[in-house]
Amino acid sequence: MKALTELFSKLVDKIRGVEYIDEATLQEIAREIQRTLLKADVPLDLVKTFTDNAVKRIREEKPPAGIPPREYLIYVLYEELVKLMGGEQPAEFKPTKKPYIVLLLGVEGSGKTTTSAKLARYLMKRGYKVGMVETDTIRPAAFDQLKQLAEKIGAPFYGERDGKDAVEIARRGVTNLKGVDVLIIDTAGRHRNEEALLQEVKAIYDAVNPDEVVLVVDATVGKLAAAQAEAFMKYLPIHTVIITKMDSTARGGGALAAVAKTGARVKFIGVGEDVEELEPFNPRKFVARLLGMGDLDALLEKIKAVFEEEEVLEEIESGRLDLLTFKKQIDSLMKLGPLSKVFQLLPGGLAAKISEEQIELSQKNLKKWRAILSSMTMEELKNPDILNASRIRRIALGAGVTPKDVKEMLTVYENLKKMSKTLKRQMRLRMAR
Ligand SMILES: Nc1nc2c(ncn2[C@@H]2O[C@H](COP(=O)(O)OP(=O)(O)OP(=O)(O)O)[C@@H](O)[C@H]2O)c(=O)[nH]1
Ligand SMILES: [Mg+2]
Numbered sequence: 001m002k003a004l005t006e007l008f009s010k011l012v013d014k015i016r017g018v019e020y021i022d023e024a025t026l027q028e029i030a031r032e033i034q035r036t037l038l039k040a041d042v043p044l045d046l047v048k049t050f051t052d053n054a055v056k057r058i059r060e061e062k063p064p065a066g067i068p069p070r071e072y073l074i075y076v077l078y079e080e081l082v083k084l085m086g087g088e089q090p091a092e093f094k095p096t097k098k099p100y101i102v103l104l105l106g107v108e109g110s111g112k113t114t115t116s117a118k119l120a121r122y123l124m125k126r127g128y129k130v131g132m133v134e135t136d137t138i139r140p141a142a143f144d145q146l147k148q149l150a151e152k153i154g155a156p157f158y159g160e161r162d163g164k165d166a167v168e169i170a171r172r173g174v175t176n177l178k179g180v181d182v183l184i185i186d187t188a189g190r191h192r193n194e195e196a197l198l199q200e201v202k203a204i205y206d207a208v209n210p211d212e213v214v215l216v217v218d219a220t221v222g223k224l225a226a227a228q229a230e231a232f233m234k235y236l237p238i239h240t241v242i243i244t245k246m247d248s249t250a251r252g253g254g255a256l257a258a259v260a261k262t263g264a265r266v267k268f269i270g271v272g273e274d275v276e277e278l279e280p281f282n283p284r285k286f287v288a289r290l291l292g293m294g295d296l297d298a299l300l301e302k303i304k305a306v307f308e309e310e311e312v313l314e315e316i317e318s319g320r321l322d323l324l325t326f327k328k329q330i331d332s333l334m335k336l337g338p339l340s341k342v343f344q345l346l347p348g349g350l351a352a353k354i355s356e357e358q359i360e361l362s363q364k365n366l367k368k369w370r371a372i373l374s375s376m377t378m379e380e381l382k383n384p385d386i387l388n389a390s391r392i393r394r395i396a397l398g399a400g401v402t403p404k405d406v407k408e409m410l411t412v413y414e415n416l417k418k419m420s421k422t423l424k425r426q427m428r429l430r431m432a433r
Contacts, residue, residue, distance in 0.1 A: 001246055001247055001252075001271055001289070002247065003248070003249055003250035004040060004246070004249075004250045004252055004253050004290060005289065005290055006250075007036055007039055007040055007250050007253075008036060008290040008291055009290075009291075009292060010036070011032055011033065011036045011077075012074060012291050012292055014029070014032055015029060015032075015070050015073055015074055015077075016070060016074075018070055020069065021058070021069045021070060021073065026055060026058060026059070029073065030051050030054070030055050033050070033051050033054060033077070034047055034048075034051050037050060037051075037253070037254075039250060040222075040250050040251065040252075040253030040254050040257075041222030041223050041250070041251040041253065041254030041255070042084070042223065042253060042254045042257045042258075043223040043226070043254065043257065043258055043261070046084065046257055046258075046261065050080060050084055053080055054076055054077060054080050057076050057080075058072075058073055058076055061076070074291060077291070078287055078288065078291055081287040081290070081291075082283045082284055082287050084257050084260065085253075085256045085257060085260060085283040085286060085287060086256065086259075086260040086265065086266055086281075086283045087260070087283060088283070088284070090280065090281065090282035090283065090284075090285075091240070091265040091266070091267045091281075092267070092280075093119075093122075093123075093212075093240070093267050093268070093280070095123070095128060095181060095182050095211075096211065097211065098180075098181050099131070099174075099177070099178065099179075099180050099181060099182060099183045100181065100182045100183070100211050100212070101174065101182075101183045101185065101208055101209070101210040101211050101212075102119070102182060102183065102184045102185065102210060102211065102212045102213075102214055103185045103187070103201075103204065103205060103208070103210035103212070103213050103214065104116055104119075104184065104185065104186050104187060104214045104216055105187045105190075105201050105213070105214070105215060105216070105232065106189070106190075106215055106216035106217060106218075106228075106232075107189060107190060107218075107228065108189030108190060109189055109218070110189070110216045110217055110218040110244060111216050111218060111242075111244030111245060111270055112186055112187065112189065112216045113134075113136075113142060113145050113146050113149070113186050114149070114244070114270070114273065114275075115214075115216050115242055115244055115268075115270060115278070116132055116146060116149070116184045116186040117132070117146065117149035117150065117152070117153060117155075117275050118268075118270065118275050118276075118277065118278035119184060119214075119242075119268070119278065120132055120150075120153060120155050120182075120184055121153045121275045121276065121278070122268075122278055123181075123182050124153065124154075124155065128180075128181040128182050129179070129180045129181045129182070130155050130180055130181065130182045130183075130184060131155060131156045131157070131158065131173075131177035131180035131182070131183045131184070132146060132149075132150050132155050132156070132157050132158070132183075132184050132185075132186065133157075133158045133159065133169070133170060133173030133174070133177065133183065133184070133185045133186065134146040134147070134157070134158075134159035134169075134186050135159075135163075135166040135167075135169045135170045135173070135185060135186065135187050135188065135204060136166070136186065136187060136188035136189070137163050137164055137165070137166050137169070137188065138188040138189070138197075139188065139189065142186075142188065143159045143160070143161045144161075146159065146186055147159060149275065152275065153275055156177055156180065158172065158173040158176045158177055159173070160172075166187070166188065166200055166203075166204060167200070167203045167204050167207045170185055170204045170207055170208050171207050171208065173185065174208050185204070185208065185210070187200075187201055187204060188200070198232075198235050199235075201235065201236065202235050202236055205236045212239045212240055213236060213237055213238055213239050213240070214238075214239070214240045214241070214242055214267075215228075215229055215232055215238045215240070215241050215242070215264070216241075216242050216244060217229065217241055217242070217243050217244070217255060217259065218243075218244055218245050219243050219244060219245045219246045219248070219249050219251055219252035219255045219269075220245060220248065220249045220251055221251070221255060222249075222251030222252075222254040222255055222258070223251075223254040223255070223257070223258045224258070225241075225243070225254075225255040225256075225258045225259050226258035226259060226261060226262050229241060229259055229262050229264050230262060233262075233264075238264050239264075239265075240264070240265055240266075240267045241259050241264045241265065241266045241267070242266070242267065242268045242269070242270065242278075243255050243256060243259070243266055243268075243269050243270065243281075244269070244270030245270060246269045246270060246271050247270075247271045247272050247277070252269070253290075256269075256281075256286075266281045267280065267281055268280055268281055269281050269286075321416070321417050322381060322382050322383070322384060323373060323376065323380065323381040323382070323384045323413060324378075324381040324382055326373070326413050326416070327370070327373040327374075327381060330366055330369055330370050330373065331370065334366055334367075334370065365408075365409070365412075368399070368401055368405060368409070369409045369412075371399040371400065371401065372395060372396075372399045372401060372405065372406055372409055373409075374399070375394075375395045375396075375397075375398030375399040376395055380395075384410070384413070387410065389403075392406045392407065
């Protein structure tokens with residue numbers, strides 16, 4: 001991951017470094033995006049459409065208020081990269097019957113045997129009983145390799161050291177390890193053109209009728225991963241792809257993009273030689289990490305909050321600042337953390353009117369207010385005017401506070417309502433900008 005992460009963090013640093021985004025800067029950033037993707041070995045046609053799309057969005061979309069254009073640019077980059085790497089939904093690995101038979105295949109040295117053990121370990125940690133079968137009769141050491149890994153993680157193993165017939169070994173493996181939840185069958189390495197070996201995999205497939213066929217691809221092949229996947233797909237259905245050695249090359253980015261384009265789903269990535277070093281592949285989390293997770297999280301939250309804030313402002317403008325709106329606003333504030341940050345997002349004039357003490361006080365009060373508002377009926381939230389002494393007593397009791405607390409909150413609400421006139425004007429000014 002290191003090489004790829006470094007590549008993208010350089011890009012992000014570059015974008016963060018720009019003062020403002022004019023056409024020349026945008027062109028420069030577009031070229032930088034292209035260079036980065038090409039270095040990650042993303043196929044040229046994908047690089048081109050990616051960059052065109054991103055630039056178009058940056059030109060046409062207005063960043064929400066309070067979000068600097070360059071931050072919004074990173075957000076657009078993030079969203080587009082998620083699409084490039086396989087989209088929104090992470091594909092889950094879920095055994096649906098017992099035994100669930102998994103067949104691993106891939107070219108020579110791609111990491112099949114190691115990945116068999118990693119996948120077994122992953123599933124065992126989640127409570128599955130997993131058995132492993134070695135069918136490699138080509139490389140003499142393969143039997144020992146998987147057997148040792150099986151012993152290391154404590155999984156039942158079947159193999160035949162001097163076996164000659166991979167199909168028969170697979171069959172006997174299935175019979176011998178019947179009691180497990182998941183059965184992982186490792187196969188011999190093969191080059192794409194070795195017709196005989198591909199035929200053998202197909203014969204194993206026909207013999208054991210696996211529930212999931214997993215193609216193991218080495219990240220260092222980069223964009224060629226697509227051709228590899230397609231070659232195998234001619235012989236048998238590929239349900240899942242695992243990309244190994246993501247830790248050792250930036251080309252893994254290209255491999256992911258290329259595989260995504262074939263329509264195959266990447267479910268895991270291998271990030272090291274150890275049996276623990278297998279990660280479920282989640283495009284969102286993966287891209288977030290590429291771009292510097294911490295920062296990005298904060299930015300995504302901020303953008304969401306601004307959109308929510310704008311919704312509330314719209315309600316205020318339409319003259320509906322009732323307690324329900326007030327409650328929504330408090331809910332969205334509570335999701336955001338430090339209030340001082342939030343107030344910075346408010347229209348300038350308004351933010352200046354709010355003192356540090358007020359901010360601190362509000363922070364403390366938010367929880368209390370939310371409890372109070374949650375004790376109100378919908379009728380009360382929509383018509384605060386009906387709140388009389390006896391209703392206030394009931395609400396205080398429900399929220400575990402004093403009637404004085406309820407009245408205090410109502411005062412704040414009334415003030416806010418008065419302020420909403422200013423807010424309206426501020427908002428129009430901002431919209432006009
Ligand atoms: N750095 C790194 N190395 C890996 C990863 N996965 C596998 N390897 C290494 O890649 C080499 C080949 O792995 P194997 O599991 O033997 O590959 P194979 O596909 O079974 O190989 P054949 O059976 O010979 O075709 C070994 O040295 C592994 O340790 C990974 O995610 N990261
Ligand atoms: Mg092997």
